[in-house]
Amino acid sequence: MNSVSIVAATEEYVQKKLSGEGSGHDWWHVLRVCNNARTIAKKENADLFVVDLAALLHDIGDHKFHNGDETVGPRLAREWLEQQQVEEKTIEHVCSIIRDLSFKGAGTSSDMPTLEGKVVQDADRLDAIGAMGIARAFAYGGHKNREMYNPSIKPVLHDSFEAYKSSTAPTINHFYEKLLLLKDRMHTETARQMAAQRHQYMVDFLNQFYAEWNGER
Ligand code: ADP
Ligand code: NI
Incomplete structure (x- = not known):
């Protein structure tokens, strides 16, 4: 599958998974973060495929459904991306962004080592x-x-x-x-x-x- 159809399939997958969540982590939040992220990514010359996937999947294992288990999100994202036969380098990058985004331990804000991670975190905070x-x-x-x-x-x-x-x-x-x-x-x-x-x-x-x-x- 090409990247356009992988992004489209991912949109559909996330929308189904998050529909009906009323506390601010609903599908519309994800869509807004995605829109913010695209605007930023284009200006900052970030990799749009990685940014799209990470923005779409960033709340997939939200701590509110999973008793604070922060490994759920990256794990679900990896399973999904492997099914879509995304290359390993991209999967690892996307999952590391989701991991860093959901890390909330000890009041610290984790650093975002890559440009794409910075873009998605900025997009999430803008919302x-x-x-x-x-x-x-x-x-x-x-x-x-x-x-x-x-x-x-x-x-x-x-x-x-x-x-x-x-x-x-x-x-x-x-x-x-x-x-x-x-x-x-x-x-x-x-x-x-x-x-x-x-x-x-x-x-x-x-x-x-x-x-x-x-x-x-
Ligand atoms: P995140 O840190 O992923 O943005 P949160 O679960 O902390 O998510 O918050 C989701 C939304 O609810 C955010 O818009 C946030 O500002 C808002 N929110 C979180 N805590 C409070 C609070 N105590 N009072 C009002 N709004 C809150
Ligand atoms: Ni979010």
């Missing part, structure tokens, strides 16, 4: 900020029964991933604890520019939110 980031944060907060905002609960910076994940703080706090920090964590220049716009959109949103909260506008 957590801007208008999409705002929508996803409140969808997640609603799903978890969180308050939108509580002026007496101040944001804190968590020193481990576990502490961050177990926080039950209002959704607005998540902006200070994570979303507003993401623009400085982009690897590529293209994503940095996209992130700057999305970041400003969140800052404007927060200003409007507080003004409306206080009945000032």
Whole structure:
């Protein structure tokens, strides 16, 4: 099979697998990450086949379905890509990106050693900020029964991933604890520019939110 039909088959496979997931790791998230990744990859001259496959498969073994087992994603991706007779060098590259992306131990952010990995991680982080980031944060907060905002609960910076994940703080706090920090964590220049716009959109949103909260506008 050529790379175009492998990508098409992979889209179909992932869409089937992720359909009906309501907590922000649904098929639409994957599709947006894929679109972001393609935009970045073209500008940065990254390998589009590797980027497409890694973006499509990046949430396939999401920790929420598999009790935190981070080896599930790379394993499922490898099984699928072997079935499609993708060459080993590409399989290894794609799976290493998925492995590095899903590694969340000890509050560390793992490095992305290849350009294609950097592109996919930037693409995934872009989908957590801007208008999409705002929508996803409140969808997640609603799903978890969180308050939108509580002026007496101040944001804190968590020193481990576990502490961050177990926080039950209002959704607005998540902006200070994570979303507003993401623009400085982009690897590529293209994503940095996209992130700057999305970041400003969140800052404007927060200003409007507080003004409306206080009945000032
Ligand atoms: P990832 O780290 O793969 O982006 P997460 O599971 O941490 O995935 O988050 C999925 C989505 O839910 C993201 O958009 C994220 O910003 C949002 N989210 C995660 N934790 C919170 C939270 N405590 N409050 C609001 N939104 C959250
Ligand atoms: Ni993702």
